[in-house]
Each structure stands twice: as structure tokens, then as C-alpha cells.
Amino acid sequence: MIKRVAMIGWEFPPFISGGLGVHCLMLTRELSRSGAGVDFYMPRMDEGGVGSHHSHLKIIEVPASGGINPYPLTKKNYDSNFFAAVEEYNARVVESFESFDAEVVHCHDWITVKAGIEINRRYGIPLVLTIHSTEYDRSAFFMPQDWIIDVEREGMNTADAVIAVSNWTKNMLMDKYGIPSVKIYAVYNGIDVSAFARVGGRDYEQGGKRVLFLAQLTRQKGPRYFITAAKKVLDEVGDAEFVVAGKGEMLGELIELSLELGIPHRIRFVGFVPDDEIMDLYNDSEVYVLPSVSEPFGISILEAMASGLPVVVSDSTGVGEALKNALKVPYWDTDEMANKIIALLKSRELRECIGNSGKTECRKFTWAKCANETMRVYESAVQAANGIVGNEGGG
Amino acid sequence: MKNVCFYFQVHQPMRLGRFRAFDRSCGNPVDDYFDTEKNKAIFKRVAERCYYPANDMMLRLIDACGRDFRISYSLSGTFIEQALLFDGGVIDSFRELAKTGCVEFLQETYYHSLAGLYEDQTEFTEQVAEHKRVMRNEIGVTPRVFRNTELIFDNRIAGTIKNLGYEGIVTEGTERILGSRLPNYLYEPSSVPGIKVLLKNYRLSDDVAFRFGDRGWNEYPLFADKYARWLAASPGETINLFMDYETFGEHQWKETGIFGFMEKLPEEMRGYDDLRFATPSECIDSLEAKGRIDAPFAISWADSERDVSACLDNRMQQYAFNTLRDMRDAVLKTGNRQIKHAWRLLQTSDHYYYCSTKFFADGDVHTYFSPYDNPYDAFINYLNVITDLQRLVGY
Numbered sequence: 115m116i117k118r119v120a121m122i123g124w125e126f127p128p129f130i131s132g133g134l135g136v137h138c139l140m141l142t143r144e145l146s147r148s149g150a151g152v153d154f155y156m157p158r159m160d161e162g163g164v165g166s167h168h169s170h171l172k173i174i175e176v177p178a179s180g181g182i183n184p185y186p187l188t189k190k191n192y193d194s195n196f197f198a199a200v201e202e203y204n205a206r207v208v209e210s211f212e213s214f215d216a217e218v219v220h221c222h223d224w225i226t227v228k229a230g231i232e233i234n235r236r237y238g239i240p241l242v243l244t245i246h247s248t249e250y251d252r253s254a255f256f257m258p259q260d261w262i263i264d265v266e267r268e269g270m271n272t273a274d275a276v277i278a279v280s281n282w283t284k285n286m287l288m289d290k291y292g293i294p295s296v297k298i299y300a301v302y303n304g305i306d307v308s309a310f311a312r313v314g315g316r317d318y319e320q321g322g323k324r325v326l327f328l329a330q331l332t333r334q335k336g337p338r339y340f341i342t343a344a345k346k347v348l349d350e351v352g353d354a355e356f357v358v359a360g361k362g363e364m365l366g367e368l369i370e371l372s373l374e375l376g377i378p379h380r381i382r383f384v385g386f387v388p389d390d391e392i393m394d395l396y397n398d399s400e401v402y403v404l405p406s407v408s409e410p411f412g413i414s415i416l417e418a419m420a421s422g423l424p425v426v427v428s429d430s431t432g433v434g435e436a437l438k439n440a441l442k443v444p445y446w447d448t449d450e451m452a453n454k455i456i457a458l459l460k461s462r463e464l465r466e467c468i469g470n471s472g473k474t475e476c477r478k479f480t481w482a483k484c485a486n487e488t489m490r491v492y493e494s495a496v497q498a499a500n501g502i503v504g505n506e507g508g509g
Numbered sequence: 510m511k512n513v514c515f516y517f518q519v520h521q522p523m524r525l526g527r528f529r530a531f532d533r534s535c536g537n538p539v540d541d542y543f544d545t546e547k548n549k550a551i552f553k554r555v556a557e558r559c560y561y562p563a564n565d566m567m568l569r570l571i572d573a574c575g576r577d578f579r580i581s582y583s584l585s586g587t588f589i590e591q592a593l594l595f596d597g598g599v600i601d602s603f604r605e606l607a608k609t610g611c612v613e614f615l616q617e618t619y620y621h622s623l624a625g626l627y628e629d630q631t632e633f634t635e636q637v638a639e640h641k642r643v644m645r646n647e648i649g650v651t652p653r654v655f656r657n658t659e660l661i662f663d664n665r666i667a668g669t670i671k672n673l674g675y676e677g678i679v680t681e682g683t684e685r686i687l688g689s690r691l692p693n694y695l696y697e698p699s700s701v702p703g704i705k706v707l708l709k710n711y712r713l714s715d716d717v718a719f720r721f722g723d724r725g726w727n728e729y730p731l732f733a734d735k736y737a738r739w740l741a742a743s744p745g746e747t748i749n750l751f752m753d754y755e756t757f758g759e760h761q762w763k764e765t766g767i768f769g770f771m772e773k774l775p776e777e778m779r780g781y782d783d784l785r786f787a788t789p790s791e792c793i794d795s796l797e798a799k800g801r802i803d804a805p806f807a808i809s810w811a812d813s814e815r816d817v818s819a820c821l822d823n824r825m826q827q828y829a830f831n832t833l834r835d836m837r838d839a840v841l842k843t844g845n846r847q848i849k850h851a852w853r854l855l856q857t858s859d860h861y862y863y864c865s866t867k868f869f870a871d872g873d874v875h876t877y878f879s880p881y882d883n884p885y886d887a888f889i890n891y892l893n894v895i896t897d898l899q900r901l902v903g904y
Contacts (some may be wrong), residue, residue, distance in 0.1 A: 350530050426630065441885055456530035457889040463824040464892070467866060467887055 115148055116492040120213035120239070122202075122226040133413050134222055134246055135410045137303060144171040144485030153213040155229075157203055176206045204228035208236070216243055220491045224249070224262055227269030234272060240499035242491060243273040244301075245283055247410045250290055254333035254407040265454075267291045273496035275300050277488065279411040280432025286408070297498065299491045302436060303411050304481030310393065310420035311473075319465040323354045323459050326399035328387070328414060328422075329406070330361030336405035336428065336445045341368055343403070345375040346452035351459050354380065359395060361386045396421040400465060401458045405445045406431055415440065416479055420474035424465050426454045433479070439472035511693075511794070512747035512787035513740055513778065514707065516656070516679060517754035518623050520585040521555070522859035524880050525549055528893045534901060538851035542894050545594075545899045547620055547880070552595045559758035561580035566757075567770055571611045574775050579611050579786035582754065583656045586619030586640050589647055600647060607648050616640055616652035616675065622856035623820060625657050625666045626807060627834050632721040633669060636853065654679065654789040658858045660709065660751070660810040660814040661817060664803065671704040679751060682708030683815040686802045693745020694799035695792065705793045706802060709751040709810060713739060718752035722765035730766070733773035734780075746799070747792045749808070761883040772866040812867065825888040829861060832895055839904035848901060857897060863887035 121142065125135040142152045151172070158175035205399045208231035213219075220242045221230035227243055234241040248266060249258040270276050278284035281300045287293045324343070329335035337358065344356045358368065358381060365383065372381045373398050387395055396402070402418035402425045409431035416433060418425050419440070428445035441458075443450045458465055526544035534541035570578045584603065592599040606612045618624055618636035625633045637655070644650055654677040657669045662680035670678050682692025693706035716736070720726045728735070740748055753760060761767040778784045787795070813821035821830055833856055840852045863879040864887045881887035 346531070438883060439885075441889075442882075449531075452527040453531075453893070454889060457716070457892055460530075461825070461828070461888075461892055463828040464885065466887055467823050467825050467888075471866060 116217045116489060116496070118153070118213065118216045119145065119218050119220055119492065120153045120211070120216035120233070121155065121220045121222075122207055122229050123154055123222060124225050125156070129405075133303075133411070136413075137244075137246065138222065139482040140304060140306070141485055141488060142171045144481045145489065147482075148485060148489065150489065153216065155210070161505045165236070172421060173212060176203065176210050200225055201228070201445075204232075208232045211237075218495055220244070220492070221269065222246060223274075224265045224269060227265060230270045231269060234499070240274040240492075240495040241272055242275050242277065242495045243269050244277040244279070244437075245287060245410070246279055248283070248286055248290070251283075251408045251410050252332075252334055252408040254336075256333055263291075267396050273297070273495075274498040275299060276493050277491055278453055280435060282408075282412040282430065282432040282435055286410075299487070299494070301484055301487045301491065302433065302479055303413055304479050305416040305420060305476060305486045306412060306481070307420040307477055310396070310417050316397075316422035316469060318462050318469060321462075322398065322400050323351060324399045325354060325356050325403060325455055325459070326359065326395060326418075327357065327403055328359045328392070328395065328418075329404060330360050331358070331364040331368060333364065334407055335360075335362075336407050337364055337368055338371060339405040339445055339448050339451065340403055341371050341375065341377075341381065343405075343448040343455060344372075344381060345377050346448060347455050347459070348377055348380055350452075350456050354455075354459055356381045357395070357399065358383045359385070359387045384502045392417070393421065396423050399423060401426060401455055403451070403455065404428065404431065405451060407445050409434075416476045419476040422469045422473045424458050425472065426451060426458070426467040436479075437472075437475060439468055439475045441468070510785055511740075511745065511783050512792050513784055514581070514747050514749045514787050514789060514792055515579075516581040516583065516615065516751045516789060517751070517756075518583055518585075518656075518752070519560075519588050519590045519754045520583075521548070521552055521591050522621065522857045523587050523591070524551070525860070528890055528897070530893050530896075532893065532897065534897050535899075537847060537868070538898060539847050539854065540649065541640050542851055542897075546663055548591060549595045552591050555755060555759055556592075556596050558763070559755050560599045561602065562763070562768065563754060564599075564606060564768055564836070565796070567606060567612070568602075569771065570611070570775055571606075571609045576611050577786060578775055579613075579788045579791065581605075581613035581615060581654075581788045583615035583617050583619060584644070584648070585621040586636075586643050587621055587854065589643055592770045593647070601823045603650055607650055611788075613654070613790055614644060614648055614650045614652050615654050615656045615679065616644070616657060618645060618658060620853045620856050621658050621858055622831065623658060623661070623817075623858050623861065624856060625661055625669070625818065626663075626821075626830075630669045632834075632837060633666075634673065635707070637670075637673060639796040645904065649836065653677065654707075654793065656680075659817070659820065660901055661807050662706075662804055662809070663807040664698060664805060667698040667704060667706070667804070668701045671701045677702065677705045677707060677789055679707045679749070679789060680709070680804075681808050681810040681815050682710055682749070683808050683838065689746050690800060693743060693748055695747065695796045696800050697798040699801040699803045702774075702798075702801070705796075705798055707747070707789055709749050711810070711815075711883060713743060713748060713750050716752045717750065717767075717770075718756045718760065721756075721767055721770070722761045731770065733770050733777040735736045736770070737774065737781060737784070741784055742850060746794035746796050747794075762894050804891050811862075818867065819865050820858050823864070823884075824867050825866075825884070825892075826864050829842060829864065829888070829891055829895065832899075836899060836902060836904040839902040840898075844904050848898070852898060852902075855891075855898070860887075860891055864891065874899050 120504040123138045249262040276298045284300045329341045372378045402423045404427045411432040426441045441454045619639040630826045655675045656679045694708045719882045864884045
């Protein structure tokens with residue numbers, strides 16, 4: 115049992131811009147419930163304090179050029195200011211480090227790993243690194259930046275244990291980064307289903323024909339495949355309607371594609387949808403589609419399922435590997451994607467079977483389980499630091 | 510004397526090819542819907558692993574036992590049809606078994622269908638008549654005893670079968686109709702007395718069919734001497750051992766010793782004076798019904814529930830079942846023999862079985878027998894086919 119953890123974060127609710135923040139909040143909450151104390155390092159934000167409502171952990175705010183998103187929407191946001199801010203933040207974390215009684219230091223992604231490496235070097239505290247996504251995922255294998263890959267690799271090589279958010283990611287770490295299987299543990303994220311469970315349940319009898327894409331409009335999420343499949347669906351189901359929710363660098367080319375295919379009137383680009391409206395979007399849709407080229411986990415798949423929505427996802431998503439009640443297709447196979455969407459739109463019976471079963475299935479991904487398994491990885495990391503290696507067969 | 514009555518089910522469904530929402534049959538639905546290559550490959554494999562070696566073994570046993578050895582088979586029409594198409598030698602080998610006089614063949618529906626569950630029994634009756642024709646023409650026998658798909662049985666089916674002149678019917682010896690009574694006697698339906706019912710002893714049958722090669726089973730390994738001892742100790746007048754023929758070589762690989770087990774069984778049974786082999790007809794001729802059974806709801810040999818839930822549990826299956834049943838008039842009106850044949854091949858129970866979502870308790874069996882990754886893909890493909898068939902017949 116590990117009693118104290120120093121965790122290095124980047125964002126944290128209410129200052130949240132991605133899944134990383136949610137992960138840290140839920141993970142630390144569950145860890146402290148099971149008796150572990152957490153010192154959480156994060157950048158000091160310009161406006162307001164982090165708040166006393168996170169009483170489950172000790173927050174150590176590190177002065178840095180705050181307010182930056184670790185995963186900017188577009189490539190061009192990866193500018194030199196951003197990288198300088200990351201460098202600066204990591205250096206300041208090391209300077210501010212005060213958790214000398216921590217048994218483990220836990221970092222998340224390349225954005226915080228430099229600090230972890232240095233703390234590990236200086237104080238010999240075993241290092242655990244969670245990989246939420248790799249540069250290969252974010253770039254969809256299209257011109258990944260070598261120096262980020264180098265930082266990721268260095269972090270994983272230094273770490274005493276690496277947590278991958280799925281076996282999909284674990285395999286990526288082995289194949290692309292050459293990290294040995296024994297030190298990588300696949301630990302799934304959790305979901306708090308209560309936020310998504312529709313009161314009274316979904317009415318599958320209602321005959322809408324709305325298909326939802328809800329993700330950033332980046333190459334990684336495969337929105338082009340969604341539009342291409344939409345055309346094929348419309349050839350069979352003329353009154354189908356497609357909603358593209360999210361913003362990103364590909365918006366222009368997606369609009370162009372829908373014009374080219376002659377289906378602009380059946381596709382609605384609704385832009386970024388704030389959290390409090392996402393529930394309505396799920397409720398007003400019949401099918402959720404995520405054709406990601408490479409998705410380390412894919413928490414929104416679980417959110418859609420929690421609301422009873424049938425999902426069609428690419429077979430290159432992390433959470434998909436553990437799901438029985440999700441329809442899976444290769445991301446590039448838009449014929450098969452369309453085939454599955456058509457069946458869902460046509461058959462209330464199929465929607466109901468898969469929607470109801472999926473709603474039950476997504477409950478198996480709990481944060482308590484995630485924290486429990488993370489705790490076991492901490493223990494393995496401490497052992498590994500002491501020269502005992504042993505992840506038999508992996509996560 | 511106590512009868513040991515073996516009946517083996519020999520069946521192969523006509524599996525569908527991949528048929529997508531945009532595919533259309535050009536008017537030869539049997540060729541367009543069904544995957545001849547895949548069916549041929551599977552048939553050849555099962556013939557090599559099971560049909561040939563098992564039939565050879567049975568012929569040897571009949572020779573060696575001086576004709577005291579007795580067994581029975583039920584060959585589905587879709588099996589015979591594929592055997593004639595892909596490997597005629599298999600049919601020759603069953604003909605040879607028929608000639609020994611030690612082997613009985615049972616009647617079933619040609620299409621191994623669920624037509625017995627239709628309220629209007631006309632379709633069911635026609636499919637039984639079609640099976641009668643093929644058994645007479647290809648095997649040269651006219652069965653006296655009926656067995657229904659998945660051993661599905663209820664009062665209505667019993668009535669239809671008695672009216673058709675059959676003297677016996679086989680079904681599952683489940684507590685749901687027996688209560689605390691033993692399956693090892695003949696019974697008659699209280700609704701239609703006068704036809705004898707043979708009930709499967711599912712414990713002793715499943716010891717061979719399912720548990721034989723299971724190393725986790727506390728009786729593993731099962732040798733013929735032990736099994737003969739169990740048969741001798743099982744009270745009653747007839748022990749009905751009903752199982753899939755693929756138990757030999759397919760479900761239980763030859764490496765488990767299943768062939769050697771069967772080959773030794775007659776010899777081991779000779780050590781018990783009151784045990785003898787018998788066919789279902791011999792049971793009917795020599796034994797009186799010991800009690801009455803009532804089956805207002807259908808029972809079957811499938812899964813742990815022993816009801817029709819493996820085929821008709823979820824709404825996808827019910828939709829498929831109802832749609833197929835209700836398009837009968839439209840199909841017959843076309844007067845097109847290929848359309849009629851395709852429609853009937855689609856009634857084969859396996860197609861419904863593939864759509865079963867009873868994952869967690871019985872799921873392993875369903876997955877093992879299904880050519881699809883999951884029940885949803887199975888349903889989508891099936892839905893596409895029946896939607897196209899509806900188009901062809903204008904239903």
C-alpha cells in the first residue's frame with residue numbers, strides 16, 4: 115500500500131480543457147478514498163484559486179505562464195511560446211518540489227514528464243508515467259514531431275512503470291517506442307455514468323434519423339470518413355441527418371467535402387458544444403459514430419453509451435477493445451461504416467438491443483477500479499525501482 | 510433390461526455471405542445470399558474431422574458387436590443438401606450405415622427451422638414433408654420418430670406430429686416438464702396421448718457432449734468403464750443420450766480421446782447384464798409410457814434455460830422471426846422456386862442463434878458456433894438479406 119503520491123498535472127477542474135484533467139480529479143479522489151495522500155502539482159492560473167472544494171488532496175500551484183492547453187486544437191498552436199511554457203512549467207515544478215515523503219511520483223503525458231524525470235534523478239523517487247495519448251495518436255501518424263516523441267520515449271525509459279490507457283496504447287508503446295511489455299500496464303479510465311443516464315430511459319420507438327459525430331475536427335478523429343460514410347448512408351436512407359459537433363483545423367475541408375458529395379443540406383456543422391449541452395445532443399441522436407484513426411481510450415464513446423446511444427466506432431480505439439456492445443469497423447472502411455449506420459437507422463430492434471446492453475456495459479469502467487489498478491502499478495514501480503521486475507503478461 | 514438410446518444430430522446450416530445495405534440480389538437469391546465457398550470449406554473440414562471418422566467407427570462397432578450395437582441419427586435437409594453439393598461420399602457413408610439395420614434415422618424439418626413455433630402449422634408440416642422426401646430419396650428410409658429443431662417441443666407441436674402419423678417424438682428431459690420425475694422412461698403428452706415421448710437424459714448426455722474434454726471437470730478424464738458404470742447405476746427403462754454428432758472430432762477434438770471412448774463403450778457395457786443398445790423405435794415398441802407430460806410453453810435442449818431463448822430472446826431475433834414468418838404468402842405468390850428455397854433456408858435456426866445476446870452465461874457456446882464477431886453483426890447481415898428478399902417478393 116502506497117501512502118503518499120506526488121502527482122504532476124497540467125490542468126485540473128475547474129480549469130479544465132481535456133480528459134486529462136477529469137482523469138486526475140477522479141483518480142486522486144479515489145486514491146485518497148483508499149487512504150493514499152496526494153500532493154498535486156499544477157500550474158497557477160491567472161484568474162481565481164483552485165478552490166477548497168478539492169479537499170481530498172493537497173494542491174501545490176506552481177507559478178507558470180498559465181492557461182495553456184496541453185493539446186491545442188490545431189497544429190499551428192504548437193508554437194514556440196507554448197513549448198517554452200511547458201519547459202518553464204516543468205522546471206518550476208522541480209524547483210517547487212516539496213513532497214520528499216512521496217513513495218511515487220506520477221506524471222501524465224509528455225507535457226509533465228520532464229519534471230518527473232528530474233525529480234526521479236534528484237531524489238530517487240520511483241517514477242510512474244501515464245500515457246493518455248502519444249504523438250502518433252495526435253498526429254494520426256501524419257508528420258509526428260520527432261522531438262515530442264523523444265521526450266515521450268525518454269520519459270517511458272526512465273519511468274519504473276508506465277500506465278497505458280488501453281492495450282491499444284500499450285501495443286503502440288511497444289511497437290513505436292520499443293518499450294518492453296513488462297513495464298507497461300494497461301489501466302482503463304472510468305466513467306461516472308450518473309451524469310449521462312437519461313431519466314426514464316431512451317425511447318427507441320421514436321423515429322429520428324440523426325447520426326452524431328462529436329469530437330475535435332482533427333485528422334486523429336477521422337471526420338472525413340464520417341462525411342464519406344454519410345453520403346453512402348444517404349443513398350439508402352434519404353432522410354438521414356448528420357450532425358458534426360466540434361471544432362478544429364479540418365472544418366473547411368469537411369464543408370468542402372460535403373459540397374463535393376452533394377449532401378451539404380443533410381450535414382449540420384454545429385461547432386463546439388459545451389459540456390452542459392452534450393447531453394441534449396446524445397438524446398436527440400439515434401447513432402453515435404467515432405471513426406478515429408487512433409484513439410488511446412475514447413471516453414466520449416462511454417458517455418454516448420451511458421446515455422443509451424448505440425455506437426459505431428473504429429477498431430482502433432482503446433476502449434473499443436474492451437467493449438462487446440459497440441459496433442466496430444476499420445476507420446477507412448466507409449462502406450462497412452455506412453452499412454452499420456443504415457442498419458441502426460432502419461432497425462429499432464437493433465438500436466434497442468445494442469443501446470440497452472451498452473448502457474449496462476459501460477458501467478464496468480469505474481474510477482474506483484482505475485484507482486485500484488493504478489495503486490497496484492505504484493506498488494510494482496516501487497518494486498521495479500528496487501530491482502524486482504514483474505508485470506506478468508501485462509495489464 | 511435397460512435401453513441405452515443414442516441419437517446424434519447431424520446438421521449444417523447454409524451460412525450467409527456478407528450482404529450489405531446497398532447490395533441487391535439479381536434474381537438468384539440462393540447464390541446471392543449464401544456463401545458457397547465458406548459453406549464448402551466448413552463442410553469439408555467437419556467431414557474430415559467428424560463425419561468420415563465417426564461413421565467409420567460406427568460401422569466398425571456394428572461389425573464388432575455382432576449387430577448388438579444400435580444408434581440413431583437425424584440428418585437435417587440443409588446438411589444433406591450440402592453433402593450432395595460438396596462431398597457426396599459423406600452421404601454414401603450414411604447410406605451404408607442405414608443398410609446395416611442397426612441404425613435408425615429420425616424425421617425433422619428439412620430446413621432445421623423454427624417453423625414448429627408458428628401458430629399456423631402449415632409451413633411446419635410442409636417442411637417435415639420435404640424432409641420425408643429427401644430421406645426417402647437419398648438415404649432410402651422412412652422415419653417413424655420425429656425430432657424437432659433444437660429439440661423444441663410443446664403441446665401444439667406434439668399434436669401436429671401425432672396427426673402426421675409419427676409414433677414417437679424426442680425432446681429435452683428438462684425439469685420444467687418432468688418436475689422431480691426421471692427422464693429415463695417413456696412419457697406421453699397429456700394433450701395428445703398416444704404418441705410416445707423420449708426424453709434426453711441431459712446430465713449423462715452432456716457429460717459426453719460438453720464436459721468430456723474439460724480438464725476442469727471433477728470427473729475428468731472420463732473413460733468408458735466409468736461411464737458404463739454410471740449408465741448401469743442410472744435407474745429407469747431407457748437412458749436417452751442425445752447430442753450433436755460433431756461431438757466426435759469437432760466439439761471434442763480427437764486428441765481428447767472421444768473416439769477411443771466410444772469405441773470402448775460397447776465392451777464396457779457388456780459387463781452389465783441389463784444394459785443394451787436400442788434405437789428410439791425399439792424403445793417405443795418395447796416400452797409403455799410411464800407418465801404424462803404437459804408443455805404449454807416450448808422447451809428445447811439449448812443453453813441452460815432449456816427454452817427457446819437462445820433463438821428468440823431479444824427483439825432482433827423476434828423481428829427476424831416474425832418478418833420471415835409473415836412473408837410466407839408473398840413468397841409463395843411469386844411461384845419462384847429459388848425465392849422459396851432461399852426464404853426457407855433463412856428460417857434455419859442457426860441464423861437466429863447467431864443473434865443471441867445472452868453473452869455472459871451461455872455466450873461462449875454462441876460465439877464458438879457463430880461465423881460472426883458478435884450478435885449485432887449477425888443481425889445486420891441477416892437484416893440486409895431479408896430486407897432485400899422483401900424487395901424481391903414485394904412484401
